[in-house]
Amino acid sequence: MIKKLVLNNFLSHKDTCIRFDPGITVFVGHNGSGKSSIIDSITFALFNEHTRKNNKNLITKGIDQTLSEESGSFVIMDFSVGSIDYKIQRQIDKAGQLLSAKLEILENKSLDNSTKKNSAVYRQVISGERKQLGESVIKEIESILKMDYQKLQIASIIQQGEINRIIDSPPKEFKELLNNMIGLYRLDISFAFMHSTIDEFRKLLREKTGGYDDNHIDILITKVKENKNKIITSKESLQKIYSDLSEKTTLLDNIEKEIEFLEPKVSKIQEIKSLENVLINYFKEKSIALKSNIEKTKKIIVESTNAFIILKDKDEVLITLQMIQSEKEELNKKLNTLEGEIGKLTGLTECAKKIQIKDGKCPVCNSKINMINDMFDIFHIKKELDKKQKEKKLIVSESIKLNTEDLEFRKKEKNIISAERLLLSYEISTDKDLSNLRTNLMSLDKDYQTIFKLNFNHFNDTNLVVYKVDEYSSNLVNDIINIKKDIGNINLEDLKQKKSLKNKLMVEFVDIQNQKAILEKNISDLEQEIVDFEKLLSELYSASGFIYELEKIRSMVFNRDGIVSSSLRTWALNLITIKSSEYINTFNVGISKISLIEKPREIKILCYGKRGEIDLISLSGGEKVAVSLALRMAIAYLMGSSKIDFIVLDEPTSNLDEERRRSFVKIISDVFSKGVGPLSQIIIITHDEEIFENSEIEQIYKFSMSDKGSIVTPI
Ligand SMILES: Nc1ncnc2c1ncn2[C@@H]1O[C@H](COP(=O)(O)OP(=O)(O)O)[C@@H](O)[C@H]1O
Ligand SMILES: [Mg+2]
Numbered sequence: 001m002i003k004k005l006v007l008n009n010f011l012s013h014k015d016t017c018i019r020f021d022p023g024i025t026v027f028v029g030h031n032g033s034g035k036s037s038i039i040d041s042i043t044f045a046l047f048n049e050h051t052r053k054n055n056k057n058l059i060t061k062g063i064d065q066t067l068s069e070e071s072g073s074f075v076i077m078d079f080s081v082g083s084i085d086y087k088i089q090r091q092i093d094k095a096g097q098l099l100s101a102k103l104e105i106l107e108n109k110s111l112d113n114s115t116k117k118n119s120a121v122y123r124q125v126i127s128g129e130r131k132q133l134g135e136s137v138i139k140e141i142e143s144i145l146k147m148d149y150q151k152l153q154i155a156s157i158i159q160q161g162e163i164n165r166i167i168d169s170p171p172k173e174f175k176e177l178l179n180n181m182i183g184l185y186r187l188d189i190s191f192a193f194m195h196s197t198i199d200e201f202r203k204l205l206r207e208k209t210g211g212y213d214d215n216h217i218d219i220l221i222t223k224v225k226e227n228k229n230k231i232i233t234s235k236e237s238l239q240k241i242y243s244d245l246s247e248k249t250t251l252l253d254n255i256e257k258e259i260e261f262l263e264p265k266v267s268k269i270q271e272i273k274s275l276e277n278v279l280i281n282y283f284k285e286k287s288i289a290l291k292s293n294i295e296k297t298k299k300i301i302v303e304s305t306n307a308f309i310i311l312k313d314k315d316e317v318l319i320t321l322q323m324i325q326s327e328k329e330e331l332n333k334k335l336n337t338l339e340g341e342i343g344k345l346t347g348l349t350e351c352a353k354k355i356q357i358k359d360g361k362c363p364v365c366n367s368k369i370n371m372i373n374d375m376f377d378i379f380h381i382k383k384e385l386d387k388k389q390k391e392k393k394l395i396v397s398e399s400i401k402l403n404t405e406d407l408e409f410r411k412k413e414k415n416i417i418s419a420e421r422l423l424l425s426y427e428i429s430t431d432k433d434l435s436n437l438r439t440n441l442m443s444l445d446k447d448y449q450t451i452f453k454l455n456f457n458h459f460n461d462t463n464l465v466v467y468k469v470d471e472y473s474s475n476l477v478n479d480i481i482n483i484k485k486d487i488g489n490i491n492l493e494d495l496k497q498k499k500s501l502k503n504k505l506m507v508e509f510v511d512i513q514n515q516k517a518i519l520e521k522n523i524s525d526l527e528q529e530i531v532d533f534e535k536l537l538s539e540l541y542s543a544s545g546f547i548y549e550l551e552k553i554r555s556m557v558f559n560r561d562g563i564v565s566s567s568l569r570t571w572a573l574n575l576i577t578i579k580s581s582e583y584i585n586t587f588n589v590g591i592s593k594i595s596l597i598e599k600p601r602e603i604k605i606l607c608y609g610k611r612g613e614i615d616l617i618s619l620s621g622g623e624k625v626a627v628s629l630a631l632r633m634a635i636a637y638l639m640g641s642s643k644i645d646f647i648v649l650d651e652p653t654s655n656l657d658e659e660r661r662r663s664f665v666k667i668i669s670d671v672f673s674k675g676v677g678p679l680s681q682i683i684i685i686t687h688d689e690e691i692f693e694n695s696e697i698e699q700i701y702k703f704s705m706s707d708k709g710s711i712v713t714p715i
Pocket of ligand 2: 650
């Protein structure tokens, strides 16, 4: 029950204080005089809620400027719930910001009246709206009243035109009205919200699973099945590949063994080839060496033979040379003698020329003479000189001859010395030596011929023995023969084929290996995929279970026509039926029972009088108001349970015709002044000044507007 209201600077109320007593309180006044503002002050105080959009609009404007706009507003309300008295006050600043909210409780209620009056001691219950800190006056009020703002609006505030609407709305709209009143519209919100919640959940699911939600379960199951089938086929292929591989491995092993056996032999063939080359080169070199040796020996033989021929005349030449020397000396002696004689004779000739017989007389004695002595006879001397000259000439020519001969023999002597030197250099001293040399030449020649006859350009490998010419070649040939024996018959073509077969097999092997790896990877991928899918599936299964539950909850709980909703409505309808019947009986209008019947899309209101069911249309205006009021009170009871014992009716008579208005006033005055059921307080707001004029109602407040704001005066 509301006991006192103080409005300060609140809407059109600069400073208003109203006291309330149990029973009916009526506010009368012209439109705009500030009556409905009282409702706003109540909801503002309790819940910080009102019909004026925002708190800033609550602050008084346009009246007594100096004061109003500078300070904020506050409302103080004293009220009781059950036996407890509360005081609530809420204050906002000029910007509409909450300055304080305080809920206090009156203590010492048990004390006797006189003490209580003098010392009303209030203890603070809670202060402020700091919900995050758990401090909230609103929350505290909600828990005391057991309802929130919306519920209070339905339970305790009957809006303008509502009474009329209840009875005049078509059954379909009435159902909607009722749904809204009992809060079923919230189910619609939840119903829609739950849909988006489920959608959101699916979206989250898809984000988490990479695009899958519960709708994909069948697809995933199919995929798992497909994968399993694929694995089976792949494994079959893999089996074939395994046997192929083992077959190829055996083949390769065998071929490799064969090649391993043949390979060293092939290298021995190379060895033979190189030995043959060594042999051929040896023969080539040897042939050249032999040839030059032969030439040299031949030359030595020729030269030595010549030297021997020269040396045959050696003794003779030496003796001759001696003889020539002595002869030369003889001749020289003779010549010298002769030259002396010739000189003497030449001198004598000169003398003889001067001893001439002149006129038969001797030149010396002048005696007559016939002839000169022979000794002085020139002719005689000349004859002698000639003779001597001739002799000299002979000796000179003989000497020349001898010189020539000397020269000739000197030359021979020189040749002999050369020949001797040559032989010395060849170390040949005897004929035997020479004949040895000849024998040697013959043997060289023979060797040369033997090699010459060999065809070492085209190596004859079938008859190797012919190449056994000397020790060295014999050894080589023996080596070759031994290696050949060692190798035996080897077919190079065969080896080549084996090698190419091996290569082919290797390629195939690698190919199969690759196929194997691909298949194995494939299988493991598929298996992994199955594991992933199954994990996903188990997640999706539980998600789907969850979604199923959510859907179930949604359709059962939140669906307007679901079990919860309809049973809630059925329960509400029953309660309303019972309560409204109770009320209508007290109204004394001849209606004994009201019944609400739910149809799929509508709720029908049935009324019963003494003569049974009465059609709504045939009800009188007054009866209609009574039914409406009864229904509205029942709904208020339903919503307010037992905590709220006051009800505010804002302009209940507007839209009512005269008959209905009279019925309304009568019912209110007759019935509610005594209090109906749990209700102990009714506040009626009306601009209809005269309707309660002659009633017995005690508390009537007159609202009027002045230049100082709303003025409230009790009548
Ligand atoms: N912030 C405000 N300051 C001063 N007056 C206001 C304010 N808000 C509304 N009003 C006035 O209050 C009156 C409306 O009050 P209301 O309680 O709804 O009247 P009624 O008596 O018709 O129910 C109007 O005259 C309106 O101009
Ligand atoms: Mg009003």
